[in-house]
Amino acid sequence: MEPDLIDKILEYASANSSYAEARFMDITSNYLSYRNGEFEGLDFGRESGYAVRVVNNSISMAYSNSSRWDDVKRSVDMALERSRFRGKNSIYRGKEVKDSWKVQAKKKIEDFSIEDKSAILKENDSIMKDGGASVRVNGLSDKRIRQFYRNSMGSEISGDISRIYYHYMVGVVESGEFEQSVEHYGASSGYEYIDGLNLQEKIGHDISDLHQSAAAPRINPGKFDIIVGPEISGIVAHESCGHPTEYDRIIGREGAQAGESFLTGKKIPFRIGSEAVNVIDDPSMEGSFGYYRYDDEGVKSRKRYLYKDGMASDYILNRESAGILGVESNGGGRTASWNLEPLARMSTTYIEPGNHGFEELFDGIKKGVYIKSFTEWNIDDIRFNEKYVGKEAYFITDGEVSGRVRRPVIETNTISFYSAVDAVGKDLEFNAGTCGKGDPMQGVDVWMGGPHMRLRSVHLQ
Amino acid sequence: MTSPDLDSLMKKLTSRGFHEIALQYTKTRTEQVRFSQNTEDLHNYWDESSVSVFAAKGKRTVSTTIADFADADETVNRLWEISDRIPENPRFVGLNPEKVKYTKPQDSIDSEYDLQDMSVNLVNSAIENGAERTAGVLYNRSHSITVKTNHNECTYETGGLEVLIRSFRDDRTGQEARHFGKSIRVDSKTIQQIGKGSAQPLSLARESADIKPGKYRVLMSPYVIGNIISYSSDFLSYHSVESGLSCFADLLGKQVSDSGLTLMDDPLDTGGVGFRLCDNEGTPTRKNTLIGNGVLKSYMHSYSTAKRNGAETTGNAGILNPTAWQLKISPGKVDSEKLLSQLDDGLWINNCWYTRYQDYRNAVFSTVPRDGAFYVKNGEVKGIAKGIRISDSVPSILGNVKAVSRDTKTVKWWEEIGPSSMPSVLVDSVNISKGF
Numbered sequence: 001m002e003p004d005l006i007d008k009i010l011e012y013a014s015a016n017s018s019y020a021e022a023r024f025m026d027i028t029s030n031y032l033s034y035r036n037g038e039f040e041g042l043d044f045g046r047e048s049g050y051a052v053r054v055v056n057n058s059i060s061m062a063y064s065n066s067s068r069w070d071d072v073k074r075s076v077d078m079a080l081e082r083s084r085f086r087g088k089n090s091i092y093r094g095k096e097v098k099d100s101w102k103v104q105a106k107k108k109i110e111d112f113s114i115e116d117k118s119a120i121l122k123e124n125d126s127i128m129k130d131g132g133a134s135v136r137v138n139g140l141s142d143k144r145i146r147q148f149y150r151n152s153m154g155s156e157i158s159g160d161i162s163r164i165y166y167h168y169m170v171g172v173v174e175s176g177e178f179e180q181s182v183e184h185y186g187a188s189s190g191y192e193y194i195d196g197l198n199l200q201e202k203i204g205h206d207i208s209d210l211h212q213s214a215a216a217p218r219i220n221p222g223k224f225d226i227i228v229g230p231e232i233s234g235i236v237a238h239e240s241c242g243h244p245t246e247y248d249r250i251i252g253r254e255g256a257q258a259g260e261s262f263l264t265g266k267k268i269p270f271r272i273g274s275e276a277v278n279v280i281d282d283p284s285m286e287g288s289f290g291y292y293r294y295d296d297e298g299v300k301s302r303k304r305y306l307y308k309d310g311m312a313s314d315y316i317l318n319r320e321s322a323g324i325l326g327v328e329s330n331g332g333g334r335t336a337s338w339n340l341e342p343l344a345r346m347s348t349t350y351i352e353p354g355n356h357g358f359e360e361l362f363d364g365i366k367k368g369v370y371i372k373s374f375t376e377w378n379i380d381d382i383r384f385n386e387k388y389v390g391k392e393a394y395f396i397t398d399g400e401v402s403g404r405v406r407r408p409v410i411e412t413n414t415i416s417f418y419s420a421v422d423a424v425g426k427d428l429e430f431n432a433g434t435c436g437k438g439d440p441m442q443g444v445d446v447w448m449g450g451p452h453m454r455l456r457s458v459h460l461q
Numbered sequence: 462m463t464s465p466d467l468d469s470l471m472k473k474l475t476s477r478g479f480h481e482i483a484l485q486y487t488k489t490r491t492e493q494v495r496f497s498q499n500t501e502d503l504h505n506y507w508d509e510s511s512v513s514v515f516a517a518k519g520k521r522t523v524s525t526t527i528a529d530f531a532d533a534d535e536t537v538n539r540l541w542e543i544s545d546r547i548p549e550n551p552r553f554v555g556l557n558p559e560k561v562k563y564t565k566p567q568d569s570i571d572s573e574y575d576l577q578d579m580s581v582n583l584v585n586s587a588i589e590n591g592a593e594r595t596a597g598v599l600y601n602r603s604h605s606i607t608v609k610t611n612h613n614e615c616t617y618e619t620g621g622l623e624v625l626i627r628s629f630r631d632d633r634t635g636q637e638a639r640h641f642g643k644s645i646r647v648d649s650k651t652i653q654q655i656g657k658g659s660a661q662p663l664s665l666a667r668e669s670a671d672i673k674p675g676k677y678r679v680l681m682s683p684y685v686i687g688n689i690i691s692y693s694s695d696f697l698s699y700h701s702v703e704s705g706l707s708c709f710a711d712l713l714g715k716q717v718s719d720s721g722l723t724l725m726d727d728p729l730d731t732g733g734v735g736f737r738l739c740d741n742e743g744t745p746t747r748k749n750t751l752i753g754n755g756v757l758k759s760y761m762h763s764y765s766t767a768k769r770n771g772a773e774t775t776g777n778a779g780i781l782n783p784t785a786w787q788l789k790i791s792p793g794k795v796d797s798e799k800l801l802s803q804l805d806d807g808l809w810i811n812n813c814w815y816t817r818y819q820d821y822r823n824a825v826f827s828t829v830p831r832d833g834a835f836y837v838k839n840g841e842v843k844g845i846a847k848g849i850r851i852s853d854s855v856p857s858i859l860g861n862v863k864a865v866s867r868d869t870k871t872v873k874w875w876e877e878i879g880p881s882s883m884p885s886v887l888v889d890s891v892n893i894s895k896g897f
Binding site: 032038040060061062075078079082086137253257375378411439 | 497547551626820
């Protein structure tokens, strides 16, 4: 299906509303997986369709995947009819923008063979088996998104995005104890991304770690100085900074689903932690899993300091939440598919690196724990009360790693966590994820990351 | 796209050389109203149709979804080309070859609803009962579905009304999330009761109770047990069992819960939106007892998993990964109000979310209470239990069930609870953790 009707949709919707947008997305995807040495089949998808958004007394959207004007017009009419109901109708309109953009890929998705994809999965399954893993799941997916956007302000944007995603789950049994690891990698790229990942080494390390962690002692609960690895910095940045600064959450738009924010009712700047803490969301980072030059509402992407020097300092905004706040959108409007509304979403959210070397972080820790990665995690619906269970973790004694510890638990709150940060490392690593939000639920591709960080006097259990 | 296109698509796939084919045509019309701060945010309308395709050449399996039938020839060629280049899928044994008959479901009731009026009614009821502000969503869905395989063809209608409202008063919240299938006509009184129910937890307590981490007797509302059961239903799929990722492995015929607990999958109940007449390979669905009187009776099976396990399909395909359609815990003998009044020292938790596992094999998880968690002493709510988490395991929760309420609710909430019918459940020795 091609976007043949997009101009006609915009013309018709614009003539009957105070503001209108038309969007067409065409998404092709492939997914292959291996489970415990067995190939699980291949799924390929192609979906495309139109979304129209109109504003009159309220905001209304409709979606159609028909290529017939009569069908599409019926959907647009449904949106127009409902836009005359009561409701909220603030929306940032902006100026005319005309541009096109594309993710550059060296090994293009369409040129990378099924045999090569299958071989990657099979090889990684073999590495897991050789490492003694009893549970082995490997999945590889790719997708290409072609997008066309028009609005009644005259904007015309087209985008062509290529994304690669690899995930695995591995489980081992050691002395009757089970340990598991789930990892996600992704990028806006071609298949050259997989070449540079060095997955075999990562998987090998992970399995070795699981065997050792399964046999490690549990912690005696108490207060410890801790060092967290980039994987934990990333999930913390995502869960307790990115989500609570989404402005649609702050004003209650997600209240019955993913919830609101501890920043609801607060004025920014608002202190959330020590001055060492800076958290950024940056959709303009080329190659990142959440990269885009223009968001799904035709607004140019930009880097945003969500937390600056320990203070909440900015929001993630889409057109609707910017309209309510009375400011310009900062390019955070994202949707997971052609038939879903754009919401205020994260892209690449990370704790900004500081100036401490990895070894320096250990200096002066008499009794501590180094938690390099995590397994279970969750957070309450205002993004304040959170839990992270360590996966690869070590005791620290007098500044030195002194043995493994099994599943140490950080159960804290956002301000306590960020307030305990006293040193931030120079390093920076990212993991991929799929961020869920909205009703219907929509998952968007994101990176989350950060450096190693030192936190003082944190209760572990 | 129209349903008769399935015949030509089946012919194309068969003549291309595929041995086993399962097609599922879905035509959906959905209307939605989202609201927050007591006012509508967005009206949404979807008009979509597509065909999902599963095709096998021997044990080489491919799947896709066709949204534009103009692409059908290209898609068939692509499926065939792919099928020659992928490894065999040992998990696929075949589609259910048995010629079957389908039961006629209860007649649908005309389900035209004015969601705009309904949302106003819902919000007003919550406000009249103590809410300062509300957020939520209403859906009215209609799905026309045809499943066609080499062996069978099944057509049915499903969908219904979903009503979600969350009420807020300062930092207190309450929530109701209900679903009603096509055989139910929802009147304004029911909507008012849902609005009122969402506000009910707001007035139960104002002060916080000092809750220490430890083991508690917990009265879990239909939303809490619904969440835990929804998140753990995959463990009852034989796909998870044979993958080494189920806490129910090797427990068939063994006691896994109190004798008062019976868990079923009941997709034939047209009172819920989880109604479906057949599974994804055309097997008629049926009411399956998964846990009967505390004993693990059955795993969920497709034809392929059943053959691998030496069992019969239970009509839960997912051709490769069986799944639950509409879970139910059978009613017990005591009203939930009485269970609360008899709670001498424990917690009553009204809802939870963000359930995550640190260990799938042993089903070790935590979940975060919301929308009302209270400390109860001698049957009376004494205060709000803030900042707590249920940090436990599914075997432990099921093993410590002490009572199941007589009253049940149809519950379905966002990504957290699949379409279900759940009672309140009293569970002993639930591990409660808390942040520092």
